[in-house]
Amino acid sequence: DAGVIQSPRHEVTEMGQEVTLRCKPISGHNSLFWYRQTMMRGLELLIYFNNNVPIDDSGMPEDRFSAKMPNASFSTLKIQPSEPRDSAVYFCASSFIGLSEGVGELFFGEGSRLTVL
Amino acid sequence: GENVEQHPSTLSVQEGDSAVIKCTYSDSASNYFPWYKQELGKRPQLIIDIRSNVGEKKDQRIAVTLNKTAKHFSLHITETQPEDSAVYFCAARGIKAGRALTFGSGTRLQVQP
Numbered sequence: 001d002a003g004v005i006q007s008p009r010h011e012v013t014e015m016g017q018e019v020t021l022r023c024k025p026i027s028g029h030n031s032l033f034w035y036r037q038t039m040m041r042g043l044e045l046l047i048y049f050n051n052n053v054p055i056d057d058s059g060m061p062e063d064r065f066s067a068k069m070p071n072a073s074f075s076t077l078k079i080q081p082s083e084p085r086d087s088a089v090y091f092c093a094s095s096f097i098g099l100s101e102g103v104g105e106l107f108f109g110e111g112s113r114l115t116v117l
Numbered sequence: 118g119e120n121v122e123q124h125p126s127t128l129s130v131q132e133g134d135s136a137v138i139k140c141t142y143s144d145s146a147s148n149y150f151p152w153y154k155q156e157l158g159k160r161p162q163l164i165i166d167i168r169s170n171v172g173e174k175k176d177q178r179i180a181v182t183l184n185k186t187a188k189h190f191s192l193h194i195t196e197t198q199p200e201d202s203a204v205y206f207c208a209a210r211g212i213k214a215g216r217a218l219t220f221g222s223g224t225r226l227q228v229q230p
Contacts, residue, residue: 042206043223045219048217105163106151106218109160111160
């Protein structure tokens with residue numbers, strides 16, 4: 001397996017533009033997570049899906065952020081409109097959650113580095 | 118939800134010395150505590166984890182200890198090498214946060230050759 005695949009790896013955009021980040025989880029994993037990493041706030045959970053259903057989106061900063069998982073092999077994180085304070089590395093991660101074990105090992109993608117000017 | 122605090126934020130040791138990183142968590146129901154290593158410009162990767170029914174776990178030069186009563190856990194790296202230089206994150210799975218991991222703020226470890 002190629003691991004968790006994210007695109008784009010780097011994105012530079014201007015304030016007000018729409019940004020769409022994409023993620024393909026590891027085949028067979030039933031949970032997908034979006035994290036944001038900044039120097040100031042570290043790794044923050046934005047949202048996670050289990051079996052394509054959003055379970056916890058309390059970390060989504062505001063209405064400008066939205067995430068979807070239309071099927072088991074694809075997810076998007078969208079920011080509209082983007083602002084300079086959204087500049088960060090956005091990681092997608094996937095895992096297999098069993099009935100009793102909870103989160104197993106989390107596998108991260110390479111990340112998408114977003115710069116909003 | 119879960120709150121994880123990690124100390125120190127930076128740690129510099131001489132090659133061959135030991136390094137210890139400590140974390141505390143708030144949710145007494147948390148039962149899974151992994152440690153991730155992130156090299157510069159790379160993704161975080163799991164290096165060791167421990168579950169709440171175990172007090173200590175070792176894997177070669179790294180070990181993790183867990184004190185559920187005090188709600189803290191620690192990472193120990195012995196005989197440090199320059200390639201151990203990275204940012205290390207602890208995490209906890211708190212029931213209140215569903216089944217997602219809450220990460221500590223990270224420790225930048227620098228091993229001086």
